[in-house]
Amino acid sequence: MNSVSPKSKARVTMSQRRRTVPLSQKRASKGSQARDDSGEDYSFTQPTxxxxxxxxxxxxxxxxxxxxxxxxxxxxxxxxxxxxxxxxxxxxxxxxxxxxxxxxxxxxxxxxxxxxxxxxxxxxxxxxxxxxxxNKLEPVPADENSMDPGNPGNPGNPRTGLLFVILSIIFMKGGVVKESVVWNTLKKLRVEPGGKHEVFGDVKRLITEEFVRQKNLEYVRIPHTDPPEHEFHWGMRAEKEVSKMKMLQFVSQLHDQEPQTWSQQYKEATADPNSQRPRNV
Known part of the structure; x- marks a missing residue:
């Protein structure tokens, strides 16, 4: 009979032990290793x-x-x-x-x-x-320069003026508006999508990326368009911060009309929890 050396017996025993480790222990070990490699595990479940x-x-x-x-x-x-x-x-x-x-x-x-x-x-x-x-966004005064984003009634924050103009366009168009409509309106205010603006810098990047990251705007691809077209919606931040009634009053003053002139927008504004019904209507 062939004899087995002590070293061979040790190797066999170690191999058997590795094969007989319970699956649950292997999983636990793997999870521990993952936490060790990536630092503390910060997955979060709402506590009771x-x-x-x-x-x-x-x-x-x-x-x-x-x-x-x-x-x-x-x-x-x-x-x-x-x-x-x-x-x-x-x-x-x-x-x-x-x-x-x-x-x-x-x-x-x-x-x-x-x-x-x-x-x-x-x-x-x-x-x-x-x-x-x-931080509640307030509409700017309706004077002769009020729709000029370079002078929006708040010289310290012209980006807020630009954002307010875009939000008002979307609101008055029923909550969604094509990108081309926004640019056509802004061009009348001397704000072009190409090149560098003296106040806003890269305007297209500001509107389609930064305002979107801030959740002030949503920039959505329109399905089945070639070349690709996009449309704008209000973002989640704007829905929480902006009073639709104050926005409607702002637009009404610009056009020298009563807010009720735009019946659908007026109905939406009066239902907005961020808005207060104007005292004079």
Missing amino acids: SSQVQRGLERLTSAQLDQKMAEVVQFILIKDQKKIPIKRADIVKHVMKEYRNIYPEVIKGVTQTFEQVFGLKLVEIDTKNHMYILI
Whole structure:
């Protein structure tokens, strides 16, 4: 009979052990490795009320206030670019090991913005959990230069004037308008899609990319068009920030008409939760 050396026996035993590792352990090991390779796992599931309560019990009020202050600061910094803030980023960069108390923290953060800053934190996308800080856009005075984006009644922020003009075009056209219509209107205001504008720079990029990233506009491809054509809609931010009644009043003053002249727009404006019924109508 052939004898087996101790080294061979050891190799056989090790091989058997590898083959007999339970599948669940392999999966767990693989998951651990993925977290080790990519850093902490920041996938987030909304905690239950009992989980929130247990998390709060482990914190002092000072620790909770500090975490709220950190989230407020994070959102203020992110909001400077006017791009929606993702819940996943708040959890990853600020909440971290405090994720189980996220609902309580975000509730306090919302109150802080309203009471201290006069701003409103709004979740504009409940599926992907994205927030914006609402700052009400006011229409510009209806004077002879009011529709000139280079002088929109708010010299410190001409981009707001340009955006307001585009939103008013979309609103008055029933909520959707072809890109060509927008450009034809802006050309009358000396704003061209090509070249560099002295105030806005690359106007086409500003409107079709930056305003879109900020969720002020939606830029949608029209199906079955060759060459490709696009149309504009109001974005989720604009739907939350802009008063349609004030916009309609603005357009009415420009045309020296009553708001009720545009019956469909007037009906939509009076139903808008951001609007207040004008006192003189």
